[in-house]
Amino acid sequence: MVKNWSILAFERKRSKNETITKLASISENVIRIEFSVNLHNLLRGQDIQYNDSSASPGLLFDRKFRKRTPQNYPENPATIGEHIRKKRIDSGLSQAELAKILDVSTDCVAYWENNRSKPPITYYPRIHHFLGFCTTAINETNFRERIRTYRWENGISCKYMARLLKVDTSTVRAWEKGLNMPLTKKNRCDRRITPAATLNHVPQ
Template sequence: MRNFLSRSKVVKKPNVPQYNPNPQTIGEHIRKKRIEGKLSQKAVADQLEVEENTITGWELERSQPLMKHYPAIIRFLGYYPFDHETDSLAGKLKHLRHCHGLSFKECARRLSISVDAAMRWERGKPVAYPSTRKLIIDLWQQLPSNLLQHPV
């Protein structure tokens, strides 16, 4: 009887990236930046002022960051990671809320409008007040250039 185990073949482990090179989710963006920067999850957690297991949850898509964490995440990444249109007022308003970490309530307070109006406008309903429309556009244009576009 012949022993089939007498020979073994050594196979190299395939070189699989530890992250998605074209991140789609906020967790994938964080993971890519962290690995490329040779940072631990603990180091990123310290920068973002969250717990290490929070970073793990975001990277594994077990949870999503709260709006209040978005400004720190955007600073860490160095770019705006969300891929939504910004040609419309609704897109600009959403972009502003993300960059400043504003809830609808806080956004409405700062714009001196109702929470309902802020929510309707972000969903694409027409803005009734020309002065508020101008304010949103002006605020959006004041964002740093690296935050105005999604990376290619």
Template structure:
């Protein structure tokens, strides 16, 4: 009787994912889910999951929270700057930049100028931003290039 040896089938995903798509595919495979089933958990179609996994598209802000919930973690690198921390918070909440500005009662352009260091953020607004972020936002503020007198 001939002996038949079979090689272990290689995994079709990266053990050390770099892109969001790689993170999604790895998690889905670990859970033994089809793209359709993963999509149901995140509230999207199988085609959407396939496009995210392939890197063809990225989730809109409204889908960041379900994606993070599915993965069990935020796959993006740890934020260092105030702008990166705000972006991470937006991903976790599934909101847009404009929605954050409106929530804070600020113009989106004003928030942009605070984040890029064009304007110095006043103490009262820094406290509001700290409260939104849940952290000390003033610690990573860039140095202002000009002060609009606000």
């Protein structure tokens, strides 16, 4: 049968397959077919290789298939929304399931993934926890970058940071842009920007 398989008509092939197939199971990623004949004897002397020499004589076909890549799958994500979409798909989650994890609406996740809007800074810590990495560059070589990095890592807005430091919001923005620097109060400000300073605070 195997020797003449290539020249058999389609209906004849189907009939023979139905006759010798003992069991066929199909899952999302795996197709497994077990035959009722002793394939070791049947294929002896044939130039045919199969996956596992220790498998049952009735087992020939056992393959795993990669799931089809969804439409608009970001192979090389560049924005935080694309990173979210890639991680969600790789994790096998729906937008609704991820929304529950991040404690936001499904629409929020959809907008972020489609780059229609960016997540508010208060959601960045939980987003980075889901992704397993920080999407913003970390640079603490100077005062300007220390403030910016701390805000993004802890999900703190400029307004809330200003409240913690007892300065105007515009002052925090100016520091981050490098437009000016705190002078005599620098050391005092540095002491305020510590994890302990905001550990028991919830950003507004």
